[in-house]
Amino acid sequence: MSGLRFCANLKWLFTELPFPERFTAAAEAGFTAVEYASPYAFSPAFLQDLLQANGLQQILINTPTGAPDSPLRAGAACHPDFQPAFQAAMSQALEYAAALSCPFIHLQAGIEPAGVSAGRALHQFEENICWSIEKAEKQGVILLLEAINLRDIPGYFLHDYHLAAEIVRRINHPSLRLMLDLYHCQVLHGDISHNLMRLLPLAAHLQIADAPTRSEPGSGELHWPFIFRQLEQQGYRGWIGCEYRPLHHSVESLNWLRRYQSAGR
Template identity: 35%
Template sequence: MTTFSANLGFLWNDRPLPEAIKLAYQAGYSAVECHWPYQFDASEVKAALEETGLQMLGLNTDRGNLANGENGLSALPGREAEARAAIDQSIDYAIKIEALNIHVMAGFSTGEEAKKTFINNLLYASDKAKPHNINILIEPLNHYDAPNYFLQTSEQAKDILQEIGRDNVKLMFDCYHLQIMEGDICRRLTQLLPIIGHIQIASVPDRSEPNTGELNYGYVLSELDKLGYSAPIGAEYKSKAGKVDSSWLDDYR
């Protein structure tokens, strides 16, 4: 049976994170994930997770200077100290709440020096995370929502992961981003499954509830079931209703 993780970066993001965790539980989610939880006391987040029995699947590294429009630091040459401080911060927080994964955000950059910087920072993250059984994730973002983001395709991610060669550094396969950039989602899931650490869904092209749009998630999820994928699927969507409507879950359970 397919189970789902509520991405609290988008869902109930007008509520404090501990409250959002409880709302996700009440809505019938089997796990949660978030973007940047650092403003909330980790002990309060952990208490909400324990109360509901939900696992925090993952969180993101800090984006950097938001006033300057930054969206990650780890592929920015010359910013290694800041990138690694952000990695340290995320690992420390993940340990406290027993999160399983950390998405290391690359940022806006391009070229071989950016790739080298990203790889070196990922190796650093891998070494720091491994003793705590935490996986490091990298995620391609589409060029409409994140123009000039360093990581944009699954092939680029696969190449980086092969060069790194670490079993705790994996691909975050966001069907929304990769449908926009590449399509052929089910074949890509089949081919890349050995290096996938987490899967996320949202409708395409509007990123709303995943039971609408051009991508048939009923079919996608049935194919994942055939492949033996049993981890919760991340629901990272923006509700069209203006408030969270989780009734779509019934379509795919």
């Protein structure tokens, strides 16, 4: 049985360091791949140099978002009034994905639009997804949908993993899959083992953090040896992003990973 593959999320890990230095820290900690939400403050060439210098693969980026106090602070995909902004954001994400050889883009749904029915917002979301699939397929990029709990992002439109799965099934295209974040899934739905069995077949990428504090595995209520064993038994072969807030120092927070690796997987 082959072991699981973990990548470092550089938005959350190694934050003791300036962002460019986190690539080296990730490599020194043994990671061979990284993810982070927003590369857009840096040029693609600069990020590409950091990846190559440290022997790292870029796994995931998110679509761009608006300012923290704007209606687009969590994306634009469900907003009927902002379709041009969404298309511009997706085009920018695809440019970065191409430059960084990044296989996955998290297509962020956005905040529920004021004065817009849930059905209208869902229709706009799916329309934008289909527009994006046509662009993404041409460069071999897979778009990912992630449900996010309302405690972390109040008002987030896609806050149900079963709705996300329904959308993936309904659109039924190989360039659209789930990003299954086990922290969000636990906060939203609980019963993580049952939901893994239901949702994992639709997932192309996973992210992990313990609940309820979103810190490292082993710091909260989830039983990670059982979860990792279940992922192995279900045959998951994708990457798992370490998207958690370390309780103390980032390197110290990786003790759970060293224990997993020392178990002979």
